[in-house]
Amino acid sequence: MLRGDITVAIRNAVMNELAEVGYGRLSIEAVARRAGVGKTAIYRRWSNKLEMVMEIVSDIAERKVPLPDTGSFAGDLQLLMFIVSKALQHRIASQIIPDLMAEAARNPQIAETLQGALRTQQQALAEKLVGQAVTRGELPEGTDPKLAVDLMLGPLYWRLAISRDPIGDEYLEQLAAAVTGALKAARP
Amino acid sequence: MLRGDITVAIRNAVMNELAEVGYGRLSIEAVARRAGVGKTAIYRRWSNKLEMVMEIVSDIAERKVPLPDTGSFAGDLQLLMFIVSKALQHRIASQIIPDLMAEAARNPQIAETLQGALRTQQQALAEKLVGQAVTRGELPEGTDPKLAVDLMLGPLYWRLAISRDPIGDEYLEQLAAAVTGALKAARP
Structure with a gap:
């Protein structure tokens, strides 16, 4: 080889x-x-082993999600949520993520590495989506990208990993509208 | 004894x-x-072991959260989120929850038991909070309690377990305002 x-x-x-x-x-x-x-x-x-697993997992967690500008924040959100929900439901991801989260709760080094990798990626995504929406006049100037990450990804993760309810197009559309409303209502 | x-x-x-x-x-x-x-x-x-752990954990997961009516949906939400964030940060809960989620990803019997226990409790909570808000005229008739659960608990969980950012009063206030906006904007 x-x-x-x-x-x-x-x-x-x-x-x-x-x-x-x-x-x-x-x-x-x-x-x-x-x-x-x-x-x-x-x-x-x-x-x-720790070094090997952390480097490989971080590499994957940090991979850029290709996110074309769909022309509206609700459209961008729906696309992002569609991609994220597919990724979280992937056979391998749906086994590995809960396992590594459990390890992270026991081992601060794992927690810090994963947190670092996810933060970089999510922050970049949120800044892109929120930035585009502010430019279009859909969201107020100063909208917090960190709050946006929690609102964009938290409900999806909760539904998939905790309530284990199916996620269909209708739900994604409903959630995208809700999150848009959330960010408009949040004080910047 | x-x-x-x-x-x-x-x-x-x-x-x-x-x-x-x-x-x-x-x-x-x-x-x-x-x-x-x-x-x-x-x-x-x-x-x-499975029966013992599932019965004990379900009993705890199903315990009623005492939620006095604060007079407004934003107030009710902030109180709920305060209680949930304290519970999730509890030394024992913060170790047990990720571990059981990892087990649930491997063992369908664990997944179903936990899901059942959490669903009952969360559904009851959401119906109470959303019902009160609809009566007060703060949320539209037909607001989906399931979407409310995902929006009320998902962002908190994501922030605590995944981004591991601290949660202060200011954040809870901001999140409560955002979730209220989300549920107003979601098509029922």
Whole structure:
């Protein structure tokens, strides 16, 4: 295998092992076996399990979500929520996210790394969407992008992970209208 | 110990063990030791670990939150969010909730039990708050209590568990105003 192929194989093996057995029971041996590489190939790249998992997961969490300007804040929101709800329902993500959150509650280093990766990504997304809406005159100047993140992603996550109710187009439309109303009503 | 005291001791032991070692590593032996009772005292009450943990956790999740009518929807919301954010930040809850969510992602029986317990409680809360607001003329007739739950609890949970930003009075006030705006703007 080429060097880049090995990295991809390891990354896929880590994600699948995380989904199947969770961080606590994940072993470098099992990752190497699954990726079809030797353990040295792993130790050449990362010095331990924590470092390996955190780098791979952060890379994915920080990937840019392509968000074309749909022309309205409600449209932008609906598109973002559609993408996020698909991502959260993905077979691998829906196993890995709760597992890593449980690890984060026990291990401050995991909590800080994940928080850092998610913050960067979410802040950038919210600034883009809110910025566009302010320019269009849809939201008041000074709308808080952090509050926007909580309102855009929190209800979706709650519904998927906690109430476990299905999310359809109608719900996304209703939620997008609600969040637009929320940001108009929030004092900046 | 009296019968009721034994049940309380077991319940406390289960919650503390859950917080410390998580569901996966929790053992009936450790719970008995911690509660100062014999294993038979546990097996007289529950036939296995899953049944024991689910009954105890559901009981707590279903406990009524006392919610006095503050006279306005924004006031009711702020009070609810204050109580929920304190509960989610509680030392034991902040360990147990992510752990059980991770278990729920692996075990459909855990997912269904937790979902059932939370749904009943949240639905009742939302119906009460939304009902009062509709009576006061603050929200339109037909406002969806399920959407209200997602909007009232999702952003708080996201902020506490995922972005891990602090929640102060100012934020709760801002969020309460936003959620009120959201429910006014959502098509019923």
